[in-house]
Amino acid sequence: MAASSPFEREASQAYVALGSNIGDRESLLRQAIDRLDGQDGVRVSRISSVYETEPVGYTDQPSFLNMVIAVQSELPPVELLKTLLHEEKELGRTRDIRWGPRTIDLDLLLYDSVEMETEELVLPHPRMMERAFVLVPLHDVLDAGHPLSERVASLAAAALQDGKEGITLWNTFNWHSASAHSES
Ligand SMILES: Nc1ncnc2c1ncn2[C@@H]1O[C@H](COP(=O)(O)OP(=O)(O)OP(=O)(O)O)[C@@H](O)[C@H]1O
Numbered sequence: 001m002a003a004s005s006p007f008e009r010e011a012s013q014a015y016v017a018l019g020s021n022i023g024d025r026e027s028l029l030r031q032a033i034d035r036l037d038g039q040d041g042v043r044v045s046r047i048s049s050v051y052e053t054e055p056v057g058y059t060d061q062p063s064f065l066n067m068v069i070a071v072q073s074e075l076p077p078v079e080l081l082k083t084l085l086h087e088e089k090e091l092g093r094t095r096d097i098r099w100g101p102r103t104i105d106l107d108l109l110l111y112d113s114v115e116m117e118t119e120e121l122v123l124p125h126p127r128m129m130e131r132a133f134v135l136v137p138l139h140d141v142l143d144a145g146h147p148l149s150e151r152v153a154s155l156a157a158a159a160l161q162d163g164k165e166g167i168t169l170w171n172t173f174n175w176h177s178a179s180a181h182s183e184s
């Protein structure tokens with residue numbers, strides 16, 4: 001169920017994909033969620049289960065933990081992306097091999113119904129509909145009324161059913177927003 005908005009004015013609804021395959025992957029996912037939720041103008045409203053997934057694209061690397069979070073954002077899309085890139089850096093992300101190993105990857109999948117294509121930011125994320133490691137956790141948190149909801153549901157179900165995508169349920173976090181507590 002959607003959390004009520006913690007902001008005075010209407011916030012935008014965004015979805016962020018998280019991935020980690022170096023170090024303490026579960027701790028890195030938790031740290032990323034806590035840090036994003038602590039940013040001014042950003043609140044994490046829902047989190048998916050965590051899935052362990054076989055690497056896609058560049059396959060000679062360890063398996064990933066992947067999840068997706070729903071975020072209420074007062075920041076416009078590019079500012080939200082900059083926040084994600086900053087947090088990746090704070091959590092030790094380096095860029096060596098394209099699609100290679102990383103402590104944390106934070107991709108902006110959707111921001112309301114915004115469609116844009118600049119060098120800095122493409123929305124919706126251009127590869128999201130072809131990635132089981134995105135579609136399965138996105139299905140956990142995507143609003144049922146979202147225009148992509150039915151497509152995401154059927155693609156996610158197909159990916160899980162045929163089992164070829166190497167994706168298994170890892171864990172379901174018990175997570176509560178520290179920000180929501182301090183506001184109540
Ligand atoms: N929707 C988006 N979300 C995140 N980054 C984006 C997006 N659109 C464009 N970018 C740009 O992509 C750049 C590279 O991102 P990154 O290194 O995380 O890619 P990747 O995760 O390795 O690969 P992929 O983009 O296929 O997921 C970022 O610096 C950012 O400016």
Ligand SMILES: Nc1nc2c(c(=O)[nH]1)N=C(CO)CN2
Nearest residue numbers: 019053054055056064099133
């Ligand atoms: N399983 C999995 N494979 C990937 C991932 C990822 O998060 N999970 N991210 C990539 C680049 O964004 C490339 N390949």
